[in-house]
Amino acid sequence: MNPHLVLRSVLVLNRQWLAIDAITPAEAFSHLCAGSARALEISAGESIRPLDWSAWRELPVLASTRQIGTPAGPVRIPSVVLLNCFARVPLHVPRFGLRGLWQRDGGLCQYTGRKLQPGEGDIDHVLPRSRGGGTSWENCVLADRAVNRRKGAKTPQEAGLRLLRQPVAPRPLPAIALLRNLHNVPEWELFLNPSGNREATA
Helix, strand or coil: HHHCCCCCCCCEEEECCCCCEEHHHHHHHHHHHHHHHECCCCEECEEEEEHHHHCCCCCCCCCCCCEEECCEEEEECEEEEEEEECCCCCEEEECHHHHHHHCCCCEECCCCCCCCCCEEEEEECCCCCCCHCCCCCCEEEEEEEHHHHHCCCCCCCCCCCCCCCCCCCCCEEEHHHCCCCCCCCHHHHHHHCCCCCCCCCC
């Protein structure tokens, strides 16, 4: 399978032109063919033209542009699509677990303040489970594995440790806060970077 069809490399904007998701090119073409979205033709001068599927598939395809083959010939893969009707900004509710704690605590050991490398962190129960502590946002923190082993079944006070801050459940975040331009698509920066200036023509 063409690797372009599995990478989540197409940015999705709601009808208010706010970034809300990243999808695969195959998913983007499904939206275009269904008429639920338009693809954005973005020129080097940062002018933008939303095009429906019939107009998009007629665009010239250069050797340097991302493309897929169809029975009618090659078609450009859009970098950004604009939803026609969807106006909301979805909220992301972090899932509890090591990854969620890592994001909430900024990758810092909550006892030493040290920036941890992948594989160095553990979930620590502030009040140990053996003492009635629950597995929850309010009782768990990211901790250096060595510190967590040393703490064992003790409370922070008993282990001579002090929390950087009291753990709480993270607030839901707008989807754009979690979007990252992992594939370095230049057109994404116009929408992920609020200072990006652009001129849109409908």
